[in-house]
Amino acid sequence: MSLQHRRATVDEHAALIRSLLQFDRRVETLPLDEALGHVTASAVTSPVDLPLFRNSQMDGFAVRAADIAVVPAELPIVGEIPARPGVPAALEPGTAVRIMTGAVVPVGADAVVPVEDAAVVDGLVIFETPRAVGAYVRDRGSDLRTGDRLLPSATVLGSRHLAALAAAGIASVDVIAPVRVAVITTGAELVAAGVDPQPGQVYDSNAIAVVSAVRAAGASVVFTARVADDHEAFREALRGATEAADLVITSGGISMGDYEVVREVLEPLGATVTTIAMQPGGPQATAVVDGVPVISFPGNPVSTQISVEMFVAPVLRERAGLPAALRRPRMLDTDLRSVPGKRQLLRGRAVGEDGVTVVGGASSHLVAGLAASDLLIDIPAQTVELTKGDIVETIAL
Amino acid sequence: MSLQHRRATVDEHAALIRSLLQFDRRVETLPLDEALGHVTASAVTSPVDLPLFRNSQMDGFAVRAADIAVVPAELPIVGEIPARPGVPAALEPGTAVRIMTGAVVPVGADAVVPVEDAAVVDGLVIFETPRAVGAYVRDRGSDLRTGDRLLPSATVLGSRHLAALAAAGIASVDVIAPVRVAVITTGAELVAAGVDPQPGQVYDSNAIAVVSAVRAAGASVVFTARVADDHEAFREALRGATEAADLVITSGGISMGDYEVVREVLEPLGATVTTIAMQPGGPQATAVVDGVPVISFPGNPVSTQISVEMFVAPVLRERAGLPAALRRPRMLDTDLRSVPGKRQLLRGRAVGEDGVTVVGGASSHLVAGLAASDLLIDIPAQTVELTKGDIVETIAL
Numbered sequence: 001m002s003l004q005h006r007r008a009t010v011d012e013h014a015a016l017i018r019s020l021l022q023f024d025r026r027v028e029t030l031p032l033d034e035a036l037g038h039v040t041a042s043a044v045t046s047p048v049d050l051p052l053f054r055n056s057q058m059d060g061f062a063v064r065a066a067d068i069a070v071v072p073a074e075l076p077i078v079g080e081i082p083a084r085p086g087v088p089a090a091l092e093p094g095t096a097v098r099i100m101t102g103a104v105v106p107v108g109a110d111a112v113v114p115v116e117d118a119a120v121v122d123g124l125v126i127f128e129t130p131r132a133v134g135a136y137v138r139d140r141g142s143d144l145r146t147g148d149r150l151l152p153s154a155t156v157l158g159s160r161h162l163a164a165l166a167a168a169g170i171a172s173v174d175v176i177a178p179v180r181v182a183v184i185t186t187g188a189e190l191v192a193a194g195v196d197p198q199p200g201q202v203y204d205s206n207a208i209a210v211v212s213a214v215r216a217a218g219a220s221v222v223f224t225a226r227v228a229d230d231h232e233a234f235r236e237a238l239r240g241a242t243e244a245a246d247l248v249i250t251s252g253g254i255s256m257g258d259y260e261v262v263r264e265v266l267e268p269l270g271a272t273v274t275t276i277a278m279q280p281g282g283p284q285a286t287a288v289v290d291g292v293p294v295i296s297f298p299g300n301p302v303s304t305q306i307s308v309e310m311f312v313a314p315v316l317r318e319r320a321g322l323p324a325a326l327r328r329p330r331m332l333d334t335d336l337r338s339v340p341g342k343r344q345l346l347r348g349r350a351v352g353e354d355g356v357t358v359v360g361g362a363s364s365h366l367v368a369g370l371a372a373s374d375l376l377i378d379i380p381a382q383t384v385e386l387t388k389g390d391i392v393e394t395i396a397l
Numbered sequence: 398m399s400l401q402h403r404r405a406t407v408d409e410h411a412a413l414i415r416s417l418l419q420f421d422r423r424v425e426t427l428p429l430d431e432a433l434g435h436v437t438a439s440a441v442t443s444p445v446d447l448p449l450f451r452n453s454q455m456d457g458f459a460v461r462a463a464d465i466a467v468v469p470a471e472l473p474i475v476g477e478i479p480a481r482p483g484v485p486a487a488l489e490p491g492t493a494v495r496i497m498t499g500a501v502v503p504v505g506a507d508a509v510v511p512v513e514d515a516a517v518v519d520g521l522v523i524f525e526t527p528r529a530v531g532a533y534v535r536d537r538g539s540d541l542r543t544g545d546r547l548l549p550s551a552t553v554l555g556s557r558h559l560a561a562l563a564a565a566g567i568a569s570v571d572v573i574a575p576v577r578v579a580v581i582t583t584g585a586e587l588v589a590a591g592v593d594p595q596p597g598q599v600y601d602s603n604a605i606a607v608v609s610a611v612r613a614a615g616a617s618v619v620f621t622a623r624v625a626d627d628h629e630a631f632r633e634a635l636r637g638a639t640e641a642a643d644l645v646i647t648s649g650g651i652s653m654g655d656y657e658v659v660r661e662v663l664e665p666l667g668a669t670v671t672t673i674a675m676q677p678g679g680p681q682a683t684a685v686v687d688g689v690p691v692i693s694f695p696g697n698p699v700s701t702q703i704s705v706e707m708f709v710a711p712v713l714r715e716r717a718g719l720p721a722a723l724r725r726p727r728m729l730d731t732d733l734r735s736v737p738g739k740r741q742l743l744r745g746r747a748v749g750e751d752g753v754t755v756v757g758g759a760s761s762h763l764v765a766g767l768a769a770s771d772l773l774i775d776i777p778a779q780t781v782e783l784t785k786g787d788i789v790e791t792i793a794l
């Protein structure tokens with residue numbers, strides 16, 4: 001038994017958890033069609049010049065600029081170059097060739113005149129304006145050269161990035177592989193939807209809460225289990241979880257009461273059991289089991305959810321290359337009192353551009369109140385009283 | 398043949414496309430585990446009271462508040478109520494019972510005293526402070542009553558919403574079904590990655606660009622095809638597309654040149670072929686084929702991508718219940734000239750909080766330049782010249 005019991009601040013506990021979540025970053029290779037929203041694991045350089053070949057920017061006529069330097073200029077139309085595979089014949093001096101947008105500009109031509117700026121009469125094309133060398137010609141490599149950086153590392157892949165990869169003939173991309181997470185919810189009182197609850201039973205909301213918060217933070221859930229207060233069942237779930245996952249999250253069973261299966265199993269394995277100066281979410285535990293970090297949250301639904309947001313989601317988002325949750329000050333639209341000595345995370349809703357109102361109460365069972373919120377109001381531990389008009393820090397949900 | 402050729406503004410064309418994309422909204426029912434990020438199709442009311450039963454907010458002692466009104470008060474501990482299924486015995490006056498967080502508060506008790514505020518000596522518990530009726534007791538329905546609205550319609554489902562549904566015993570949720578989109582890219586010059594391009598061939602970036610932009614806008618892609626300049630192949634792709642999808646998007650083959658397969662097939666079917674006063678993205682077409690809207694974009698990669706962002710993605714995002722792309726003014730860090738008479742959408746990057754810089758040129762082949770951008774700079778058609786320090790409208794990518 002290596003029970004350590006101490007009261008820590010939110011920031012201390014967040015730092016402890018961050019230090020435990022230092023698993024190696026894994027990379028996976030995805031075809032472009034599956035890579036939307038993933039984050040590049042390294043910079044991508046172009047294997048080709050873009051454009052691949054010198055081509056026309058317009059439907060029009062490819063000419064030598066020198067041949068239309070004196071206007072009006074008449075040139076015979078000697079052919080047509082569609083945007084199709086093949087090498088067109090070189091352009092003879094004193095001639096013009098019809099050319100389509102994207103088609104290869106023939107050797108000998110150095111400018112394109114758009115079709116709307118040319119008049120065609122009896123197989124001749126008449127130009128009224130001279131053109132500079134290079135007009136409407138897209139040079140090979142003018143977008144990007146072979147070996148140039150096409151995308152930086154840590155790019156959250158949107159359609160424009162995938163399009164640029166495809167344009168360079170790249171079929172797959174190395175992205176940051178999601179952290180693999182196992183979720184174990186505990187509690188003899190928990191039942192799943194579809195069961196008619198008996199007195200004392202509640203529907204398990206922690207499983208879906210943790211699973212979806214983990215996914216929203218860019219990680220993947222590879223193992224889930226729900227166990228009652230049974231030590232052997234929890235040990236078995238833990239074995240499965242540590243075999244499958246980089247990180248195990250548990251909810252419930254860690255407070256100082258009896259029947260605290262998570263605490264009772266993890267303490268002999270060296271867990272740190274902590275009470276955080278935080279409301280909701282006081283009791284917390286961390287352990288490393290078979291080399292895998294185990295982060296244990298209290299079982300009150302709101303405590304579980306806010307604990308995930310405060311302690312695990314920020315690290316997972318960072319690992320996934322996703323932006324952090326938006327923190328910003330807002331003006332409180334009401335007076336309120338807070339618990340002395342505890343950092344309180346109240347549920348709130350944005351009011352207008354810069355205001356915030358409190359939603360529901362502080363109690364950790366108010367799951368509907370949390371669902372009706374769009375941010376958390378983060379009140380420092382030393383703050384006891386706030387007045388309408390005070391500025392508070394908020395965290396977007 | 399019902400060719401209509403006219404020059405329209407971006408706003409007119411956007412309105413035309415919006416009017417065509419009025420397909421019926423479909424609803425699908427998803428298990429909670431698959432519903433993250435989807436949008437509720439209707440409000441959800443709670444089928445139960447939350448909490449389901451009166452329960453303790455703390456580990457402690459359930460008492461009658463009247464029995465500890467005069468302190469210090471000593472009460473015999475008559476038992477223990479864990480957070481487990483079952484109906485505990487009623488509490489006799491003058492007694493206390495140990496109770497765990499979440500456990501049923503017994504009939505007869507009306508307050509809970511946290512364990513840290515009670516001293517236990519020889520089977521008696523001693524209280525030093527009176528408690529109000531209801532202290533640390535979570536009443537049935539105190540979070541939400543049966544029939545109350547649990548979630549409004551159009552909620553983008555996050556973990557807290559899924560948790561609230563689960564807590565109410567709800568196993569699945571009606572969400573807005575994604576619009577089904579077909580994507581057909583055309584062009585004899587296009588090849589897929591993995592092929593060594595011959596002179597005149599380019600890698601198709603439009604397919605992945607449109608497919609992923611459509612997905613990012615909350616729709617699903619149910620059909621894709623790549624066809625050369627062959628009329629029969631395009632007709633066949635169009636048949637498959639209109640059978641499978643609510644909306645068909647094509648790229649390429651609609652300008653005034655020859656070999657314009659999309660225009661040549663769609664015009665006899667009543668297509669509106671338009672030139673928009675917009676750069677990039679001038680030539681555009683719309684049609685309705687077998688009752689399904691067909692939106693046709695030009696094949697230049699940047700034209701295709703910007704056309705999707707300007708004309709289709711906003712409507713799809715709105716249909717999916719997703720927020721619109723962020724538009725905001727920013728201060729230009731350079732002088733620039735724009736084409737008179739055309740609304741220009743330049744590629745740019747945010748600079749600091751409020752600035753913007755231009756990325757690459759205006760030409761519609763600069764796919765790497767677009768990939769290096771994070772916003773579009775929207776320059777009105779009448780604007781010809783802008784000076785460093787001018788304020789421009791930007792659209793987030």
